[in-house]
Amino acid sequence: MAERAEIVIVGAGPAGIRAAQTLVAAGLRPIVLDENIRWGGQIYRQPPAGAGFTRTKQALYGFEAAKADAVHTTMAALLPQLDYRPETLVWACDPKRLHTMHDGRETPVSFSHLIIASGATDRVLPLPGWTLPGVYTLGGAQVALKAQGCAIGERVVFAGTGPLLYLVAYQYAKAGANVVAVLDTSTFAAQAMAAPRLLSQPATFAKGVYYVGWLRSHGVRIEHGVTLEGIEGTAGVRAIRWQRGGREHSLECNAVGLGFGLRPETQLADLAGCRFVFDDLNRCWLPERDAAGRSSQPGIYLAGDGAGIAGADAAELAGRRAALALLEDLGLAAPFVPDAPDAAVIERKLASIRRFREGMEQAFALPEHPAAQWPDDMLVCRCEEIDARTLRECVRQDGVTEINRLKALTRVGMGRCQGRMCGEAACHLLAEASGQTLAQVGRLRAQAPIKPIPIAPMLFDENVVAIPEEARDE
Amino acid sequence: MSETLHYDVVVAGGGLVGASAARALAERGLRVALFERRYCGAQASGVNYGGVRCQGRPEEQLPLAMRARKIWDRLPALIGTDGEFVRSGHLRLARRESDLEPLDAWSAMASGYGLATTVYRGREFRQRFPWLGDGALGGSLCLSDGHANPRLVSPAFARAARALGADVRERTPITEMAHDGVRFQLTAQPEDGATLHVSCDWLLNTSGAWANHIAGTFGERVPMHAIYPNMWVTEPLPKFIGHNLGVYGGGVYARQVERGNCVIGGGRGTGDGEYAQPSADTTRAVMREACALLPALRNALLIRTWSGVEGETPDNNPIIGMSRTTPRLVHAFGFSGGGFLLAPGVGEVLADLVTHGETPTPIEAFAVDRFAQVSAEV
Numbered sequence: 001m002a003e004r005a006e007i008v009i010v011g012a013g014p015a016g017i018r019a020a021q022t023l024v025a026a027g028l029r030p031i032v033l034d035e036n037i038r039w040g041g042q043i044y045r046q047p048p049a050g051a052g053f054t055r056t057k058q059a060l061y062g063f064e065a066a067k068a069d070a071v072h073t074t075m076a077a078l079l080p081q082l083d084y085r086p087e088t089l090v091w092a093c094d095p096k097r098l099h100t101m102h103d104g105r106e107t108p109v110s111f112s113h114l115i116i117a118s119g120a121t122d123r124v125l126p127l128p129g130w131t132l133p134g135v136y137t138l139g140g141a142q143v144a145l146k147a148q149g150c151a152i153g154e155r156v157v158f159a160g161t162g163p164l165l166y167l168v169a170y171q172y173a174k175a176g177a178n179v180v181a182v183l184d185t186s187t188f189a190a191q192a193m194a195a196p197r198l199l200s201q202p203a204t205f206a207k208g209v210y211y212v213g214w215l216r217s218h219g220v221r222i223e224h225g226v227t228l229e230g231i232e233g234t235a236g237v238r239a240i241r242w243q244r245g246g247r248e249h250s251l252e253c254n255a256v257g258l259g260f261g262l263r264p265e266t267q268l269a270d271l272a273g274c275r276f277v278f279d280d281l282n283r284c285w286l287p288e289r290d291a292a293g294r295s296s297q298p299g300i301y302l303a304g305d306g307a308g309i310a311g312a313d314a315a316e317l318a319g320r321r322a323a324l325a326l327l328e329d330l331g332l333a334a335p336f337v338p339d340a341p342d343a344a345v346i347e348r349k350l351a352s353i354r355r356f357r358e359g360m361e362q363a364f365a366l367p368e369h370p371a372a373q374w375p376d377d378m379l380v381c382r383c384e385e386i387d388a389r390t391l392r393e394c395v396r397q398d399g400v401t402e403i404n405r406l407k408a409l410t411r412v413g414m415g416r417c418q419g420r421m422c423g424e425a426a427c428h429l430l431a432e433a434s435g436q437t438l439a440q441v442g443r444l445r446a447q448a449p450i451k452p453i454p455i456a457p458m459l460f461d462e463n464v465v466a467i468p469e470e471a472r473d474e
Numbered sequence: 475m476s477e478t479l480h481y482d483v484v485v486a487g488g489g490l491v492g493a494s495a496a497r498a499l500a501e502r503g504l505r506v507a508l509f510e511r512r513y514c515g516a517q518a519s520g521v522n523y524g525g526v527r528c529q530g531r532p533e534e535q536l537p538l539a540m541r542a543r544k545i546w547d548r549l550p551a552l553i554g555t556d557g558e559f560v561r562s563g564h565l566r567l568a569r570r571e572s573d574l575e576p577l578d579a580w581s582a583m584a585s586g587y588g589l590a591t592t593v594y595r596g597r598e599f600r601q602r603f604p605w606l607g608d609g610a611l612g613g614s615l616c617l618s619d620g621h622a623n624p625r626l627v628s629p630a631f632a633r634a635a636r637a638l639g640a641d642v643r644e645r646t647p648i649t650e651m652a653h654d655g656v657r658f659q660l661t662a663q664p665e666d667g668a669t670l671h672v673s674c675d676w677l678l679n680t681s682g683a684w685a686n687h688i689a690g691t692f693g694e695r696v697p698m699h700a701i702y703p704n705m706w707v708t709e710p711l712p713k714f715i716g717h718n719l720g721v722y723g724g725g726v727y728a729r730q731v732e733r734g735n736c737v738i739g740g741g742r743g744t745g746d747g748e749y750a751q752p753s754a755d756t757t758r759a760v761m762r763e764a765c766a767l768l769p770a771l772r773n774a775l776l777i778r779t780w781s782g783v784e785g786e787t788p789d790n791n792p793i794i795g796m797s798r799t800t801p802r803l804v805h806a807f808g809f810s811g812g813g814f815l816l817a818p819g820v821g822e823v824l825a826d827l828v829t830h831g832e833t834p835t836p837i838e839a840f841a842v843d844r845f846a847q848v849s850a851e852v
Contacts, residue, residue, distance in 0.1 A: 092754040106758065405516070408629075409629060415709075418778060454773050454774070454775055467726075467740060471701075474720045474812075
């Protein structure tokens, strides 16, 4: 069975790379499909080769430079033993077959075993003015810095909540950008209360404390417990408004990085037929997996932030754990990888990280009912230009209680982003308007393509099948 | 709890056929209930391509199609929305010279039913439709045809039925049914609520691809199987597709909505009878054919694919009419991918049958027992 196994890993971030390393050590040659130009994922994103600027790993990754380097070096050493396909989008999934797009060509990739390490993207929660030019997600702001060597504006405010808020602000300020403020919607008290749980990962906790201290000592204004009211401007960002302790505040700026944590990219697991379950910690539906990373579908494994946000360290561990599970299912022995933990140790470490994550959620809790303060005229779905009023009226008139039904009736989530940006906001709004919980409103079903694909490349594929005569409807 | 609900008519299935029948019956003053196991207009009625097309249909469907077509002009008055219905015209393309003759013949036949079409070919065709690629060399234009948004039209009929007094119950499957010699006795199980006991004089079987559950219960299963039409849509593009497009011989159909998105169908997805999935292979095959007809589609972004579960009969005609085994059981299903235009007309026909016992619209060709007769003759 092992000889005939076709193993595909989707994603070349920390999870995908550690999975690949484990499989290669067992003598296998997996295919690694990754959307990025270079390996490392989002967190350890490498600047493009020949980008025209050089920044050291120390400058790019700070405290994480050694980890980033270890992941990068591991992958570089694996390359001769992998079928590595960068800049490759997986856009659809049939049973035992992926459809990929690379360099204008569409190629099916068969698999017997699939490790999905699809990573995370920004969790987008709108506020008035969120569609103005100059408003970025935190992740987008970070990519600008890491991959393009530029900042999102001359006077930058980072707003929202989550540990990444302080990290990106620190990275920006350290690189010489003008960070005028960090506006945190969670309270200082919540962060203090969470400290005991956060101390389950003392090094990570210490780094967080360090970023905040560094920012303060460099004169960056930090506000806790704010309620964000809106971003002002017409052709671009002019200012951001918030409320704190009953008082209105406003600050001039020309760019805003908005961060409300991360959202797992679960579309591929959905198209692959994995069963989903609502996860309270992530506040979203996630593909079910056991402690080893096995999904509900035989031969399909889940690792890293794509299966639930736990961070890069956990991703490395989960990638290796999923590969070990795959090997076990193939009847192969776990290979010896120097310094790599065994399955039981990994599972204990992942459980510890999970406790840390619970602390983080307490420290940086998302606004409990964000939709309640969204004005009627605010766009929720920017692709299809659907505002909050349209959604609320639909819920009221048609008694809609389920998110796919809301989509069908209003078009929310039907545009270019296919709900990847607006889906969560739409769920919040539906929950608020129908008096239900997030879990009760359900989840947007994924539909291929996972991301938009151009039509032309498909035309030149010699393998296009003919439409059968009996399926030629008029 | 054990109280029995009584209706004149129970409609089983809240697709466009069932909802329009419920609306028509409520309008005529009958006590109507509509039971839908999921959501109204969420199956094939809500996810189909959206063609509102008389052109190209077999002759036996034309009287019904013409009756149905008139209803589409009155949507705002009937259901409170135009459902994005556009009288765009339908252009049925010829890919080969030999396709033109049947288009001419169809045009002559249809004029006998009062349907006007014009067949274009040669230079006139090219000049009139410069946005079409070399894949087409002629076509028949039916200006009175158009297209609409199924996601909006089908639920709106159910909403309108409710507004007229029909008891519309979603997420309420009928779990048991029998005829006690006088009337129907049904059991329905709401997803969140107590079991309902229902009796009714008439039962309309409008359960689409699942209609054999009811037909089978009353001993007249028909040879229908599930099909999964494959559909996809592009990002919004500048307007260039002037008409709802079809092709003689089939394979691809296309329309462009007001917002600019191009909705394109053809071929089949996959499914298990209960749920449907689009097929990437089919999407690619249809793309190639679509681009031969519509070169401007090249390099447009594909943003979504989908499919739905539809019932197809051996002769591609629906089953419409009275049961041959059970009094006051009426069937309307198996539209074989062509039901969207017809459905509002079918609703009227079903209301005729219930209120008058007959309908002025010829439906003999759609009899439920026609397949049995055929096999008996062979």
